Amino acid sequence: LLEARAHGKTNSAIKELLKLAPNQATRIVDEKETTVAIDDIQKGDLLRVKPGEKVPVDGSIKTGEVTIDESMISGEPIPVDKKPGDKVSSGTINGNKTFTMLAEKVGSETLLSQIIDMVNSASRSKAPIQKLADKISGYFVPIVVFIAVVTFIIWAVYGPEPSYVYAFVNAIAVLIIACPCALGLATPMSVMVGVGKGAKSGVLIKNAESLEKLNAIDIVVIDKTGTVTEGKPSVEKVISADAAFTVQDILQRIISLNSSSEHPLAQATIRYGEQKQIKQLPIEHFEAVTGKGVIGIFNKENLALGNEKLMEQVHAAISPELMEQVKDEQKQGKTVSYLAVGDHAIGFVVISDKIKESSKEAIGKSQKEGLQVFMFTGDNEDTAKAVSETLSLDGYK
Incomplete structure (x- = not known):
């Protein structure tokens, strides 16, 4: 009973942690969308995942470039950029854009289901010390029962009246005192509670043996x-390298470009702009360049915000002094994005975690x-x- 109760707590902990996949999904057949139950999804089905929805099954992206919150699977708090061909897992959360995907693993084959099965198996698995305790108990219990029977007989035959009452009481006393209940309960209860507590804290323990050997580790x-x-990127500072543009001008163009992006670093600059009460500018022809940054046009200004590779792509020159400043920031573990207007970089923003x-x-x-x-x-x-x-x-x- 105690074991079942502890196992139940472990199950509830892992379900709460992983926030199981949705009960239904949107399937596309002959360009028509229908809502279907998760259990009805087959391998090869084309599915549409809308903004904010959970990915229904494991698969790969067919169309759309999005960011996916995979924190429930990987523990990484910052959403991951995904493009066509990239894999997505059941239960992860879509960002602000719609995408279509091909179902590749359904039901018990999904990563989410496998994690739950692993935790269930871990909570039921036996540590080496528990196997030893069970083996000892296997020999010890019959011996204790035998001694209790002998005790009953001796008291029943040679004990004072009422002899059977004394015989029964003493036989029970032998069972209570000598029966190795602690050996049989202590280890499984420890494993149950340990796995359950770990699941609540986001720690997945593969099996009881791993838990037992945890005290012997020397490398983490x-x-x-x-x-x-903290896993929450924030703007540290904005630098202007062109006398024609103030820091406010730089920040205004940065947040205006990023207003159409759902990347976590972009959202950090937008929050910073809101704190500074900076008004956004209308951006035309916005485009996100995967792995490099974003580009757009404001009032005939060709704007580009991103890394050095993006500057090379748009043929924007970076002065040696500006590049040296950026290198110094990067050596301190910070993320830096250049802002270019036309054919030269005019400043940068420093973002740190x-x-x-x-x-x-x-x-x-x-x-x-x-x-x-x-x-x-x-x-x-x-x-x-x-x-x-x-x-x-x-x-x-």
Whole structure:
């Protein structure tokens, strides 16, 4: 009963954590859209996912460039850019644009279902110490029962009156005291509670053996974004490198270009502009250039906001002084986007993902316990190095 109750709590924790996929989806057949139940979706079906909806099944994007919130699967708080051909997982959340996708994995084949099955299996799995306890109990219980029976017989034959009452009481006492109940309950209950607590905190434990061996680890590998950092990019500063444009002029053009973008970094600049009460400008011919930035036109000005590759694409010159400033910011682990008007860059915006106040203390405590802490990140070398040095990590990759 206790085991079933603990297992039930584990299930509720993982369901709450993963926020299961929707019950229905929009299927497209002969260019006609119909709403169908998730269970009715077949491999190869063409589905439409609207803004803010959860992805119904695992598959690949057919049309549309969007951002997907995969935090429930990967733990990364910043949405991921997706383009046609990229994979999407059931239960992840679409951004502000519509896209179509091909269903490739349905039902129990989806990543979401596999994660739930893994946690269920982990909560029911047995640790090596539990297997040993079960083996001991297998021999010990019959012996205890035998001793209890012998106790009953001895008291029934040689005990005072009422002999059967004394015999029964003492036999029960032997069972209560000597029966190895703790051996059979302690470990499975610990596993149940451990897996359940982990699931609530977003930690997926593969099996009981992994949980048992956790105290023997000497190396911890962590992610950067959202783990040691806040996972919420914010504008640190805006710099003008052209006397003809003030910082406000630069910021106004940046937020105006980004108003049509749903990228997390773009949204950070828009929030910053709202705080500064900057009015947006009307942008024409807006275009998002995947992996580089955005371009558009304002009052016959050709605007481009993005990285160095975008500047090369639009043939915008970057002065050596401006490039040196940007390099200095990037070495500190910050993200920098140039703003170009016409054929030259006139300034840049610095965006950073602040390190959590608790990160340095937590990592320091782990290292004092004898653990080596390494960081694996998909960010650039300069950013990874800056964060690693700030937190005094043992290494990064």
